[in-house]
Amino acid sequence: MLRYLPLLLAFGSSVHAGELDGVTTAIEAGDFKQITSVVVAQHGKLLYEHYFDKDGADSLRNTRSVGKTVAGMLVGLAIERKLLRTDTPVLPYFPELRPLAHADPRKDKITVEDFLTMSSLLECDDDNQHSRGNEERMYLVEDWSRFVADLPIRGFPEWQPRPEQSPYGRAWSYCTAGVTLLGPLLEKVSGQRVPDFAAANLFKPLGIDKVKWQFQPKGSAMTGGGLQLRSVDLMKLGQLYLDGGRWNGQQVMPAEWVRRSIAPHANAREGMDYGYLWWLQPFTANGRTVQSYGMAGSGGNKVLVLPELDAVVVITTTNFQVRDAHGLSEKLLTKLIMPALMRP
Incomplete structure (x- = not known):
């Protein structure tokens, strides 16, 4: 259950929120191993916030890198x-x-x-x-x-x-x-x-x-x-960049720095570029490919910004010893989260 809301964000009334209930069902069934939290925001509204461990909303998440x-x-x-x-x-x-x-x-x-x-x-x-x-x-x-x-x-x-x-x-x-x-x-x-x-x-x-x-x-x-933050606070950082560095009417990060940070500066791996400590990666769902920029840490921990969908997705996990943990988090994103965000 939601205990608090970040500044500028309120629960959305969109049908997307109900469609995201499938995320809860799949994670609780163990389909994605040890996912500890998922937070989804779109159009500046908090659509989904759920915790899958006993620690809940106030827990500081060690999302590694x-x-x-x-x-x-x-x-x-x-x-x-x-x-x-x-x-x-x-x-x-x-x-x-x-x-x-x-x-x-x-x-x-x-x-x-x-x-x-x-x-x-x-x-x-x-x-x-x-x-x-x-x-x-x-x-x-x-x-x-x-x-x-x-x-x-x-x-x-x-x-x-x-x-x-x-x-x-x-x-x-x-x-x-x-x-x-x-x-x-x-x-x-x-x-x-x-x-x-x-x-x-x-x-x-x-x-x-x-x-x-x-x-x-x-x-x-x-x-x-190793910096530990609450899941909703991780979402705030993604939203800050999605909004060009602005938060609550204040320019917190310089807009030019945001632009430079999420521009490609090196090719990291096949199909994936790298900005200023941001991963630049395309994801495909329902036959549509969407570019993202994101933060990532071992175990499949992710804070993903999807500008084409005007959305931020936070996935925290303890899948540190799980094979292809990033692949699991990306499957959760592309099979269950992105399809809901793409619907009109």
């Missing part, structure tokens, strides 16, 4: 305040990390945008267990910033395209470590802890007052994932 996209929002706010630029080199802000292992002048040219687009030249790939930059190796050491700074430059054998040969001129690899360095960078340029900067500039304007951060061993907030 969904938090990366929030880090990108904070970078955008710092850029608006002229504390950073997308072409700002990152490592020169950390003289305490000198001398660097695997010293290379190209490291000092790695920019904020390189980390936002998962396309820095550092050898860092979470999808490759042998990668020196794999996030699991980082979690074993105390100083995550030094871990990033000490990574070697990535090699490009003949069978792999170099950045200049890649779509959008960037060779993409999924690198949590690079995003974790954005937290300490934000602290250096803002003079605030990341949770304080986020609370004042992003969460407070949206009425988000219940948040749980994870922290690096050295004390900085973990901007590579």
